Amino acid sequence: MHPFTYKRTIGVVGIGNSGKTVLLTSLISHLKNHHPELLGLHPGSKKQPAEIICFEERSLPGMKIPMLPHEKYYNSFRHEMRWPDKTADALYYHCAFQRRDWSWTDVELTFIDFPDERFNDLLMLDDKVDFAGWSTQVLDRLESHPESRALAADYLATVKRQLSAGVSDAETVLRAYRLLLVLVDIPDLLAGNVGRK
Numbered sequence: 001m002h003p004f005t006y007k008r009t010i011g012v013v014g015i016g017n018s019g020k021t022v023l024l025t026s027l028i029s030h031l032k033n034h035h036p037e038l039l040g041l042h043p044g045s046k047k048q049p050a051e052i053i054c055f056e057e058r059s060l061p062g063m064k065i066p067m068l069p070h071e072k073y074y075n076s077f078r079h080e081m082r083w084p085d086k087t088a089d090a091l092y093y094h095c096a097f098q099r100r101d102w103s104w105t106d107v108e109l110t111f112i113d114f115p116d117e118r119f120n121d122l123l124m125l126d127d128k129v130d131f132a133g134w135s136t137q138v139l140d141r142l143e144s145h146p147e148s149r150a151l152a153a154d155y156l157a158t159v160k161r162q163l164s165a166g167v168s169d170a171e172t173v174l175r176a177y178r179l180l181l182v183l184v185d186i187p188d189l190l191a192g193n194v195g196r197k
């Protein structure tokens, strides 16, 4: 234990299937079994190598979201050649470690793997995509996985009802879409004890 602690919370965001969970799982493995030649850290003291030691995975009892099952995900793609299942939940991973070259400060990191549905709007960053193209992509994404389909069931049913009745009530569709976003509301997810101190 050192007298000071460097704490950071890092969110991983991106559209669905962009590789967030795999990237985070790999990064955690690198921190856990650190090899400075594979994951170079910014050098601190020149007397000691910039190397992670005393790594500890920790649970945060105040968190409202589940912990990322690192071992399970890592083993499934490393040993069973299976990618992690998609989840509608945000997941967190918390760890503490020391650096061999830091004599005064411990490190505590919290990672948040955000659910994809919250970031559908990122598709708009592509300036070749117009509103109709964006809508189609969002609907395709929501329908492409059983988990997203379940999460978005009310919204998808609202859209289909309107299509089959040949009506277009934008207010109702918008309300259903907002309710879908509320299901994965970020401030509420983070109401636990995540934060920078």
Ligand SMILES: Nc1nc2c(ncn2[C@@H]2O[C@H](COP(=O)(O)OP(=O)(O)O)[C@@H](O)[C@H]2O)c(=O)[nH]1
Pocket: 014, 015, 016, 017, 018, 019, 020, 021, 022, 023, 083, 084, 085, 086, 116
């Ligand atoms: N070949 C390859 N495919 C990857 C890699 N990372 C992710 N994928 C593919 O991308 C899919 C989505 O990855 P995932 O991390 O679950 O995406 P997320 O929805 O952003 O969390 C996986 O199921 C794989 O098919 C990688 O490093 N190499």
Ligand SMILES: [Mg+2]
Pocket: 020, 021, 022, 086, 087, 113
């Ligand atoms: Mg994921």
